Amino acid sequence: MPADLETPPPPERSTMLDTEGGVIADIYDQNRELIDLEDMAPIAQDAMIAIEDNRFYEHGGFDFQGTFRAALRTLQGQTEGGSSITQQYVKNILIESAESQEELEAAREETLDRKIRELRYAASLEQDMTKDEILEGYLNIAYFGDGAYGLESAAQHYFGVSADELDLSQSSLLAGIVRYPYQYNPRTNPEQAMDRRQTVLNGMVDAEMITEEEADEVRAEEELDLDVSEPDNGCMPATAPFFCDYIVREIEQNEEFGEDAAERARWLRTAGLEIHTTLHPDMQQAAQDAVDSWVPRDNESRKVAAQVLIEPGTGEIRAMAQSRDYGPDESNLGETSINFMADYDHGGSTGFQPGSTFKPITLAAALDQGMGFGTSYDSPGSTTVSGQVNCNGGRLPSWTMSNAGDSDAGRLDMVGGTQQSSNTYFAQLQADVGLCETIEMAETLGLQRGDGTSFDNPNTQANNSFTLGSEEISPMGLANAYATFASGGELCEPLPFTRIEDNQSDTTIELESDCEQVIDSDVADGVSYLLQQTFSGGTADGLEIGRPAAGKTGTTDGGAAAWFAGYTPNLAGTVFVGDPRGPQNYPLRNITLGGRHYSFVYGATIPGPIWQETFQESVQHIPNEDFPAAPSQYRSGGGNATQASQQSGGVPDVVGQSEQAAVSTLEEAGYTVNVSDNPIRSEEAAGSVAAVNPNPGTALPSGATVNVFLSADDNTDATSAIPGDPISLQPTVG
CATH class of the missing domain: 3.30.10.20 (Trypsin Inhibitor V; Chain A)
Structure with a gap:
């Protein structure tokens, strides 16, 4: 019979941490945290030895006295365990390392063969490991009932303390559980647990570990002093559940972390990973507070607000919040497991139409072709554009679109067209730039449909109204595109974590930002300049945050959905508000949210204030930076249109x-x-x-x-914000 027994670390819980070291979530198959023996209270060690193996430090893995005593008492009708702690440790190792149902059953079977096998391994372990190492391994692997594995998790679960803080009462109670975890569970069977504790105390007195007086003090307790915590496994109890879900999917889908999805899932739930994420707790809280305030989770209209924040230049995700509880039952009001911020592959939906927040893509394409800010067009209340060609070379039919409220702004240049978000202006700008060129710019900026397909997919060719945001995308994708403008043209893959420490293999995986310069910095800076103007008499008027900012409102046709996307030089964010059942069928019209009635929701009505409130708090945690000056080559000239x-x-x-x-x-x-x-x-x-x-x-x-x-006089109510009417010029998709 082989004598060598591998002693791999038992399954351990993995933990996600935010940028400040706070716990976001625990993910595990078994709720276990491995600790050193020196971090376990000595009284807890004594209690376990007294009840399980009081000659542990004397025998060599097989306790003849204990075994024959147990056999004698069994013959007398008194069942007593005879296994040493080393033997029990061996049994637990065999159970935890079983890779098949047959191996698991063999480790648990009540046969002489199993006992002999355990004894052989126990004798070997006693030669290879010290007594303290065996005791440490046993106290880390033992099951204490109620889903708690190992002494540290048990101490936290039943008493809300660490294992090194356990006292005599707590230690004797926990030691008594291990023999029959269900029977002696103090939460469900308190009387039996207390009786078992008395047995442990008696054993400790007999072994001269404690005095009779110390035991009597615990025996006098009439009730158990428990502080049981609810199970915290998974993303449902997480502080940022949808961000947690995003990370779980990112790990399980990334081939870097294992050969197949099953292996990666097991690694995540058993390896005791310490996942250092990019989530900023204060930004997350600000984002969550804002979406919940404006669109309450249990609103009867079933609308949802979703917001994501990304750091330009790194792609690090700083916040993901939506006005929903995380849960699997979509029929429950205010509950969903769908991450509306992400694309379909990351647990999201197939996307939503972004409306006018897509117009900056056309601005980038125009500037990239050398057009200047003075590019101007007559921009009446409605106009017709013809001759547009898609990326397959197909000519599209003529397209007639209108501005919101049938406004007739006259001739607009690029600044005015952006400020007023004129549909007729951008339709003509896209016609000059080229539909396919605009599509290519969107994909250059990392954008694709929420379902993962490209905009020039032959089966789903983009249409005339591409510039007005008619293609469904995810808020994450749009936020990342705007972050590219903020970073001077550097596109980064969204990054949810920067480091994973594998405690079992004692390795660390460092993850760096994956960034690429995809557009010229002058093009990005030109777009940023134009989007800053929306806060000055434009559609974002009144949404200032006290710092340089650029942004754009968006409202889809008929008020189906509303958006706001904006950024500072070092933080980008997108807000979506709509109905996940289908925005077109359940538009943002004649609804009540948070006690406020809205006849029509525009990008500046709800998404804008959510973004503003979030950023006013979030920018307090980052440096105050200015945007680069508007590139000189765009300040004059109108490209291929009439110049201003x-x-x-x-x-x-x-x-x-x-x-x-x-x-x-x-x-x-x-x-x-x-x-x-x-x-x-x-x-x-x-x-x-x-x-x-x-x-x-x-x-x-x-x-x-x-x-x-x-300037106000002393008796006049004054403000630092520019009020205006943020919705009067807001366009809809034509």
Whole structure:
């Protein structure tokens, strides 16, 4: 019979940690945390030895006295275990290392063959390991009932303490469980557990480990002092459940972590991994608070808000939050297992139409072709575009689209078209750029349909309205595309964790950002400049966060869904609001959310404030950075469209002037002037100009809007935000 017994570490729980070291979730087959013997209270070690093997430090793996005593008492009708701790350790090793049902049954069978096999291995272990090593292994592998494996997990589960904090009462109770974990479970069978504890205490007194007085003090306890914690296995009890689910899928689908999905799943749940994630706890909390505030989880209209934050330049995911409880029963109000932030392969849906948040893709394609900010078109309330060609060379039929409210803004350049999110402007811009070229830019920026297919798939060719966001995508994909603009054109794969420490193999896997420069930095900086203007008299007016920011609203046709995507130089985020049952069939019209009634939800109505509230808190944890200046080559010239003149001196400095004088000066310089209705606090005289946006000296094309803010007097309610009407110019998909 072979004598050598491999002693691999038993299955251990894996833990996900956020960037501050906080626990997000535990994932395990067995709730076990391996610890050293020195981290186990000595009184707990004594209790286990007293009840299981009081001559443990004297015998050589097979206790003849204990075995014959047990046999004698069995003959007398008193059942008693005769296995030493070493033998029990061997039995547990054989059970845990069984790779087939036959091996498992052989390890558990009540036969003489099994006993002889255990004795042979036990004798070998006593030669290869010290007594302390055997005791440590046994206390880590033993089952203490109620799903708790090992002394550390048992101490945490039953008492909410670590194993090194156990006292005599707790230690004697736990030691008594191991022989029959179900029968002596203190949570379900407290009286039997207390009786068993008395037996342990008696054994400790007999072994002179404790005094009779110490035992009597514990015996006098009339009730068990338990602090039982609920099972925390998996993503349901996680602090960020959908992020947890994203990580589980990322590991199970990545061939780097195992040959097949089954092997990777076992590794995740048994190897005691310490997964260091990219989740920032404060950003996650801010994102979750915002989506829950605006779109409560149990809203009767069944709408959902989902938000994801990504760090530009690294792709590290900082937050994933949606207004749903994580759970498998979709029929329960406010519960889902679908991660609406992710694409289908990562547990998400097949995506949603992003509306006008897709227009910056066309801006990037235009700038990449050398068009300037002065590229202008007559942009009436409605227009027709013809002659567009898809990537297969097929010519599409003529396309007629309209602006929201049938507005007729006249001639718009790239700045004005972006500020007003004019459908008719972008339809003409896409026609000049080329539909296929716009599609290629989207895919260059890492975008694809939520179901994983490309936009130029022959079976699902993109249509005329591509620039207006008619293709279903995931919020994650859009956030990452906007992060590419923020990073100066560097596209990074979304990264949910940076390091995995495998405690059982004592190895560490380092994961680095996978980034590539996919568009010219000037193109990215040009898009960022244009999207900053939306906060100045545009569709994002009133959604400022107190820092330089760029962003875009989006509302799909008929109010089916609403979006906001925005970023600072070092943080990008996307918010989606809609109905997972099908936005087109259950639009955002005439609904009540959080006690507020909405006749029609636009991108700036709910998604914008969610993004604003999230970013106002999140940016407190990152440096305050400025965007690069607008690239000079785009400031003048209109590419292949009619050019608008560029003002050489930039925005005049009118701070301190009267309202009338300032307006006159700015209009003479060729700008459109918007005077805010809300005064702001400043050192300037009440009623005079306190500030302008963009700042004095900023180079803008002719006709661009300059916002003027007047100074409040001491008795006037003042604000630092630009109020405006964020929904009045919001477009819909044509």
